[in-house]
Amino acid sequence: MSVPSETLKSLVKAAAEQVIASAPELTSLDQAIGDGDHGTNMKRGCEAVLGKLDAISAQPLDEALKMIGKTLVMTVGGASGPLYGSFFLAAGEALSHDKQLPDDLADVFGSAVDAVSARGRSHVGEKTMLDVLVPVLETLKTAAGQPDLIARVRTTAAEAVERTVPMQATKGRASFLGARSVGHVDPGARSSCVLVQAVCAGLEARP
Amino acid sequence: MTDTVGIVIVSHSSDIAKGTADMVRQMVGSEVKVAFCGGNPDGGLGTSVPLIIDAINAAWSPKGVAVLVDLGGAETNSEMAVEMLESARRDLVVVCNAPIVEGAVMAATEAAGGSSLAQVKAVAEELSAD
Numbered sequence: 001m002s003v004p005s006e007t008l009k010s011l012v013k014a015a016a017e018q019v020i021a022s023a024p025e026l027t028s029l030d031q032a033i034g035d036g037d038h039g040t041n042m043k044r045g046c047e048a049v050l051g052k053l054d055a056i057s058a059q060p061l062d063e064a065l066k067m068i069g070k071t072l073v074m075t076v077g078g079a080s081g082p083l084y085g086s087f088f089l090a091a092g093e094a095l096s097h098d099k100q101l102p103d104d105l106a107d108v109f110g111s112a113v114d115a116v117s118a119r120g121r122s123h124v125g126e127k128t129m130l131d132v133l134v135p136v137l138e139t140l141k142t143a144a145g146q147p148d149l150i151a152r153v154r155t156t157a158a159e160a161v162e163r164t165v166p167m168q169a170t171k172g173r174a175s176f177l178g179a180r181s182v183g184h185v186d187p188g189a190r191s192s193c194v195l196v197q198a199v200c201a202g203l204e205a206r207p
Numbered sequence: 208m209t210d211t212v213g214i215v216i217v218s219h220s221s222d223i224a225k226g227t228a229d230m231v232r233q234m235v236g237s238e239v240k241v242a243f244c245g246g247n248p249d250g251g252l253g254t255s256v257p258l259i260i261d262a263i264n265a266a267w268s269p270k271g272v273a274v275l276v277d278l279g280g281a282e283t284n285s286e287m288a289v290e291m292l293e294s295a296r297r298d299l300v301v302v303c304n305a306p307i308v309e310g311a312v313m314a315a316t317e318a319a320g321g322s323s324l325a326q327v328k329a330v331a332e333e334l335s336a337d
Contacts, residue, residue, distance in 0.1 A: 037253060044249060073287055074256050077247025079280035081256065082287035119283065172279060 003101070008064055009057035011202040016046035016053075018198035019191060026194075029187040033174040037078055038187040045076035045084070061101070065092030079172065080188060083116050083129065090115030106140040113137050120171060127169035127181060129188035135160040136196055150200045157196040164189045212318040212327045213240040213266030215274045216311050217259055217281045219252045221245035227275070227308050234312050235319040242266035254281045259288035263300055271299035271324035273331065275311040299324065305331035 019026075020043050027039030048071050049056065056064045056071075069088030073081050094111040095101070101108065113133045117123060124134040139156040143149045162185070169181035172188070214231060218224040224245030231241050242262035247253025259274075266272050274289070276282045282302060289300045301324060303310055310331040317330040 035252070037247075037251070040251070041247065041253065044247070073291070075248050077249070077251075077253040077255055077280075077284075079283040082283045085287065119287075 003061045005057045007206065008061065009053060011199055012049065012056060012064075012068065013053060014202040015195050015198040016049045018201075019043070019046045019194055020050075022191070022194045026187050026191050029185050029190055032184045033169065033177055033181045034187060035173050038080060038191065041076045041078040041080055042084075042191055045072040045081060048072075048075040062092045062095035065089070065095065068092075079120070080129075080191070082119055083188070086115040086119040087112040087133075106137065106144055109133075109137050109140050122171040125167065126171040127164050127167040127174060127186045127189070128171050129186070129192040131164050131167065131186065132157055132160040132189045132192040132196065136192075150204055154197055154200045157193040157200075161185060161189050161193045209321055210268050210270045211239050211321060212270045212314075212324050213242070213263075213268040213272040214311060214315045214318060215259070215262045215266050215272055216241070216243035216307065217254055217262070217274060217285050218243075218245040218277045218307060219254060219281060220277075221250075223277065223307070227311050230308060231311050231315045235315045238319040239315045240266040240268055241315065254284040256284050256288045256291065259285050260291060263288065263292065263296075267296070269299075271301070273314045273318070273324060273327045274300060274302045275305060275307050275314060275331065276302060277307045301328045303328050303331040305334050309334050 023039035023043040026042060027036055030036045030038035049068055052071055056067050059067060065088045069085045069092060073085030091108050091112040094108045099108050116133060117130060122128050122130055124130050135156050136153055139152050143152045164186040166182060168179055169175045174181040216224050216227045224243040228241050228243040242265040244258040244262045248255045263272050274285050276285050285302045289297060313334065314327045314331040317327045
C-alpha cells in the first residue's frame with residue numbers, strides 16, 4: 001500500500017501535536033517517579049519532526065518512518081529518543097524489506113516493538129512503554145482485519161496505561177524508587193498511548 | 208606518539224562531564240585523547256546523540272574508544288550513537304559498565320600504558336564487579 005503524502009502528513013502532524021499537547025501531563029507523571037523530563041524531551045523531539053514535516057511526508061512510507069526515527073534519536077535528549085527512535089527505524093526497516101501495509105501491520109508493529117525491547121533490554125511488566133506497545137501488538141494480531149480494529153486498539157491502549165499503575169518499575173529511572181513507583185501511571189506508557197490514540201483518531205477521521 | 212585508546216565521558220550534566228575530564232587530564236595529561244559531553248540538545252540536563260557522536264570522533268584512535276556514562280539515558284543514547292557511527296568505527300567503540308568518574312580515570316590510566324580496548328574496558332568494569 002502506498003500512503004498518499006497528504007494522509008501521511010496529517011497523521012504525523014496530528015500525532016506530534018498530540019504529544020506536544022500532552023507534554024505537561026507527561027512531565028507531571030515523570031516528576032512523580034522519574035527525572036521529570038519526559039514531557040519536555042518528547043516535545044523537543046516532536047517539534048523537530050514537525051519542522052521536517054514536508055520532507056518526511058514527501059518520502060515513501062518506509063523512508064518517512066526512518067526519518068521520524070532518526071529525528072527523534074537526534075533531538076529527544078533522553079532514553080526515550082533511542083527507544084521511540086528505534087521503534088520508527090525498525091518499522092521503516094520492516095517496510096523496506098518484504099512487509100506491506102495493511103496486510104502485515106502486526107508484523108511491522110511487532111518488529112518495532114522488538115526493537116524497543118532490545119534497545120531498553122526490557123520486557124513487558126516492568127512499567128515501561130512496552131506495557132502499552134505489547135498489548136497493542138496483541139490486539140493488532142488478534143483483531144487483524146476486523147472492522148472494529150481501530151476502536152479495539154484504542155481501548156487496549158487506554159486500558160494498558162491504567163494497568164501500569166500497580167506495577168513496580170524495574171527498568172528506567174523509576175526503578176530507583178523501588179516499591180514507591182507503585183501507584184503511578186508510567187510516563188512512557190502514557191506517551192505511547194498518546195501516540196497510538198492519535199494515529200487511531202487520524203485514521204478514523206479519514207474521509 | 209604511540210596510539211592509545213581514546214576516552215569519552217558522557218554525563219547528563221555538562222559540569223560533571225567537564226569535571227570528570229579534568230580529573231582524567233590530571234592523571235594522564237595529553238597522553239590519551241579525552242572528549243566529553245553533557246546536556247540535552249537544548250543544554251538542560253540530559254544527553255544528546257549528535258554530541259556523543261562528535262565526542263567519539265574527537266577522541267578517535269585506531270585502537271578504539273571507551274565511553275564512560277552516568278545514568279540510563281546516557282547509556283542508551285551512547286549505544287545509539289555507536290550504532291550511528293560509520294561502520295569502520297562502530298566495532299571499535301565500547302560503552303563501559305562502570306561508575307563514570309572512577310571508571311574514566313581508571314580507563315584513561317590503563318589506556319595511557321598502551322593497553323588494548325578490551326583491557327581498558329575490563330579495568331573500568333572491575334569497579335562494577337561484585
